[in-house]
Amino acid sequence: MLSLLWLVPALPLAGFIVLTLLGNRRLPHAVTSMVGVGSVGLSALLTLLIGVAFLAPPNAGSAFDQSVWTWMNVGGLNLAVAFRLDSLSLTMIFVVTFVGFLIHLYSVEHMAADEGYNRFFACMNLFVAAMLILVLADNLVLLYLGWEGVGLASYLLIGFWYREEANGRAARKAFLVTRVGDTAFAIGLFLLYSDLGTLQIQPLMQDAAAKWAPGSAIAIAAAALLLAGALGKSAQLPLQVWLPDAMAGPTPVSALIHAATMVTAGVYLIARTNVLFSLAPPVMLVTAIIGAATLLLAGMSALVQRDIKRVLAYSTMSQIGYMFLALGAGAWSAAIFHFWTHAFFKALLFLGAGVIIAALEEDHDIFHMGGLRTRQPLAYWTFLIGAASLSALPLLTAGFYSKDKILWDVWSSPGGGPVLWAAGLAGALLTALYTFRVVFRVFFGAPSPKVVEASPMKQPGIRISIPLVVLAVFSIGAGFVELPETLGNFPAFSNFIMNSLPPMIAHGGQGAEALLQLISAIAVLLGIALAYVFFLRRPGWSARLALSPAGNALSRFWFSGWGFDGLYERLIIRPYIFLARVNKHDVFDWLAEVLVARPYAALARMNKDDFFDRIFGWIAELNAAVARALRTLQSGYVRWYAAGIVMGAIILIATAVLR
Amino acid sequence: MNVVFYISGAVAVLTTAIAITRRNAAHALLYLVVSLLSVALVFFTLGAPFAAALEVIIYAGAIMVLFIFVIMMLNPAGGERAGDAPLRDWRLWIGPSILSAILGLELVYLFAGNVAGSTGAGEVVPVQVGVILLGPYVLGVELASILLLAALVSASHLGRRALPGEEENPEGKGGS
Amino acid sequence: MAQVPVEHGLMLAAVLFALGLVGVLARRNLLFILLSLEVMLNSAGLAFVVAGSHWQQPDGQILFLFILTVAAAEVSIGLALVLLFQHRHQSLNVDDASGMRG
Numbered sequence: 036m037l038s039l040l041w042l043v044p045a046l047p048l049a050g051f052i053v054l055t056l057l058g059n060r061r062l063p064h065a066v067t068s069m070v071g072v073g074s075v076g077l078s079a080l081l082t083l084l085i086g087v088a089f090l091a092p093p094n095a096g097s098a099f100d101q102s103v104w105t106w107m108n109v110g111g112l113n114l115a116v117a118f119r120l121d122s123l124s125l126t127m128i129f130v131v132t133f134v135g136f137l138i139h140l141y142s143v144e145h146m147a148a149d150e151g152y153n154r155f156f157a158c159m160n161l162f163v164a165a166m167l168i169l170v171l172a173d174n175l176v177l178l179y180l181g182w183e184g185v186g187l188a189s190y191l192l193i194g195f196w197y198r199e200e201a202n203g204r205a206a207r208k209a210f211l212v213t214r215v216g217d218t219a220f221a222i223g224l225f226l227l228y229s230d231l232g233t234l235q236i237q238p239l240m241q242d243a244a245a246k247w248a249p250g251s252a253i254a255i256a257a258a259a260l261l262l263a264g265a266l267g268k269s270a271q272l273p274l275q276v277w278l279p280d281a282m283a284g285p286t287p288v289s290a291l292i293h294a295a296t297m298v299t300a301g302v303y304l305i306a307r308t309n310v311l312f313s314l315a316p317p318v319m320l321v322t323a324i325i326g327a328a329t330l331l332l333a334g335m336s337a338l339v340q341r342d343i344k345r346v347l348a349y350s351t352m353s354q355i356g357y358m359f360l361a362l363g364a365g366a367w368s369a370a371i372f373h374f375w376t377h378a379f380f381k382a383l384l385f386l387g388a389g390v391i392i393a394a395l396e397e398d399h400d401i402f403h404m405g406g407l408r409t410r411q412p413l414a415y416w417t418f419l420i421g422a423a424s425l426s427a428l429p430l431l432t433a434g435f436y437s438k439d440k441i442l443w444d445v446w447s448s449p450g451g452g453p454v455l456w457a458a459g460l461a462g463a464l465l466t467a468l469y470t471f472r473v474v475f476r477v478f479f480g481a482p483s484p485k486v487v488e489a490s491p492m493k494q495p496g497i498r499i500s501i502p503l504v505v506l507a508v509f510s511i512g513a514g515f516v517e518l519p520e521t522l523g524n525f526p527a528f529s530n531f532i533m534n535s536l537p538p539m540i541a542h543g544g545q546g547a548e549a550l551l552q553l554i555s556a557i558a559v560l561l562g563i564a565l566a567y568v569f570f571l572r573r574p575g576w577s578a579r580l581a582l583s584p585a586g587n588a589l590s591r592f593w594f595s596g597w598g599f600d601g602l603y604e605r606l607i608i609r610p611y612i613f614l615a616r617v618n619k620h621d622v623f624d625w626l627a628e629v630l631v632a633r634p635y636a637a638l639a640r641m642n643k644d645d646f647f648d649r650i651f652g653w654i655a656e657l658n659a660a661v662a663r664a665l666r667t668l669q670s671g672y673v674r675w676y677a678a679g680i681v682m683g684a685i686i687l688i689a690t691a692v693l694r
Numbered sequence: 695m696n697v698v699f700y701i702s703g704a705v706a707v708l709t710t711a712i713a714i715t716r717r718n719a720a721h722a723l724l725y726l727v728v729s730l731l732s733v734a735l736v737f738f739t740l741g742a743p744f745a746a747a748l749e750v751i752i753y754a755g756a757i758m759v760l761f762i763f764v765i766m767m768l769n770p771a772g773g774e775r776a777g778d779a780p781l782r783d784w785r786l787w788i789g790p791s792i793l794s795a796i797l798g799l800e801l802v803y804l805f806a807g808n809v810a811g812s813t814g815a816g817e818v819v820p821v822q823v824g825v826i827l828l829g830p831y832v833l834g835v836e837l838a839s840i841l842l843l844a845a846l847v848s849a850s851h852l853g854r855r856a857l858p859g860e861e862e863n864p865e866g867k868g869g870s
Numbered sequence: 871m872a873q874v875p876v877e878h879g880l881m882l883a884a885v886l887f888a889l890g891l892v893g894v895l896a897r898r899n900l901l902f903i904l905l906s907l908e909v910m911l912n913s914a915g916l917a918f919v920v921a922g923s924h925w926q927q928p929d930g931q932i933l934f935l936f937i938l939t940v941a942a943a944e945v946s947i948g949l950a951l952v953l954l955f956q957h958r959h960q961s962l963n964v965d966d967a968s969g970m971r972g
Contacts, residue, residue: 670971671967671968672965674964677894681891682793685797688804692800695873696872696873698872699874706886707885710890711889713893713905714893726905730912733886733916736882736916739872740874741872742930742931745931745935748938749938752942760946761901764949768901768953768956768962780898786896787892790895790896791892794891797888798885801887801888805880805884811875811924814873814923815873818922818926818927818931825928827932838939845942848947849947852947852950852951852954853950
């Protein structure tokens, strides 16, 4: 069973190829759906079976390597297309295939009316294949291949409705910003190879641990470059500006790529190469600080957004900030655990938002919604569950267990500390606040005129309902695989992950842990309560707050994502364009003009009728003259032609006569 | 017999020369008929009675009659429209005469002294012709009949359009 | 039968041929041109018969027969074309049909 590992990325890839080659507007939806959804579904099934085999004795939990073929063997570089299955990659592929399958199923109904149906599934399959290659890769170059592949798929899918120019711009922005990260990543690869001579991950880490002293310049450089790559893909400071605009794509795209999987590729990269990061403590600190800063910044921006998908985008940014915070503090398994739960509830939230948006004819504005609790009951309940999980509602939701683990690990780890913990706590409050702002604004309260107009609303069909329900179940239950010591002590997940990630030694005992859990629970409940008050009970208060001069300025600042777009525009884009324009006419252009172009033009003019031209002219004239002469033979008179025949006969007979 | 050959030959040449210089087509035709008859006599003297018969029946009998019919149908006017220019201006004959003379002299020169022997003493009777016609030459006969069929079809098709009194084809073209 | 030197027979044919040629080249009337063509064909047939008589074989007359057939076919079609020509140009002057000039 384990030897079928290569099929897991191969099936969606085959789906992509089939849909691309055969797909056009005339391919029936049924066939496309079967291929597109089926390939991912089969991969998910395979993953389950492989997971069972992986966990089965003997050799339960030991890593499995499978080399498919040798990619290149050049100089000293020997790279194979090889996959490594360990607990980390198993977790990742499970999430990708399982959530991917649910989202594909959802898309069958959600995208049914779209004319690009085939293209959609082809690109989605490409994405899933690339993501699977990314997480299964056993060497960094194959990982980079998957990395680029998901970037491409993301570009294709963000700009899916390419006829709107804004969507194309959003896609380009995403691509270019992540490119900055990708370039840093590539330079990091060059650095690693030149120093260590290999790019296979496991040998690489062993060599680095043996060769590099902790805190040495080379370790810091390599880790920093890899971090930069991760920052781009995961939309963290300072490369986070592309994620809100990426919401231009269809909702399933946002759910799959920009919530559950692609944006977590950075988290995966850091987790995978954790040895390198452990060898560079300054970089770890930077990672944690960036994570903390991003989670706060994004949380504040999410608080003032009007577009429901943008709220969710900033929320994703914020939650990944939690993951980076955990990674930076050395809490590897906590980060992956949060990834695990986050994939479920964030995908759920996006899919639910998709149902709402479709019911209101593509209106994303939460201030045009309201009272949808009764009109879209399924969406309401599942969204509520997802929101609760996101806000880490105590005890009941998966998000609680993962976020709490992060907060505890950050507090108690040597790489963390109280300051970072406090940032995480503030973030939890913010998360609950902005999440329930959306819940109350959208589902409760008086319905907006638009909602009234659209009622009674069409309820989603089975293909949308099943994914929503399944994800809701997971949003609650996925957390129960890791119960902290204070609440049952069932560290199944950590034990599982410990096979591939180093464990973290915690300072502080159960007492401290329980206290911190209590504090964060209070923060969450406080957030929900504040949301209730400000956005449901007394919406006037929040409106007045927003209109006050300080409030207004603050909300506008937060709305623009802390002004990063404007900053980059002034700092980078405008100078670049200026330089480009200035360089349009440079010294060398001028020299070339004066020394070469002008004399040449003059010479050309002088030589307009030169010797060769005249010869050619004569040839043409001669040709015309001969033609004119020969034309007289075409007199049009029959007798003339007869005479010609006779003359020919005379000449022929003369040859006989004169012999 | 030789005398008859030479006399008929002379008559043929003379009447042909006259025929091509007539103004009236019917007159020319009649002179041509005489020429053909004298050629038939030549054939007879050479011991080819079958050929002589054919010459009279088909050439003088059918082809010339066909000509007469067409001449009667067309009733051509004189003058420029009938192409009388050479008959009014004898200088128009110079060029053609020179060309023909050269050709004719070349041929005569070729024949003189180059071909040995004389025509045969015996007669080649029609029986012989018939036997060999329907023997080795039967393919030729079949082909000739196809040729005649083609000519029949084309002539009837082409000729139909030009009949006066019929609805005129505005194009006036022959083929469709 | 007359036993004439073959050259004389062939020369007769050559003279008739030349006369026919003059008629074709000099006359402008379409009918006369056709007429002269017939003269030329006839002279060719004469040459064949003379040769056949020389070799005392029927082949000459047979070929003469074929030439006759061809002449008959050609005359019938040619005369049909003369009719069409007359209809189109309202004259029999062959110089009127010089539209292919140049």
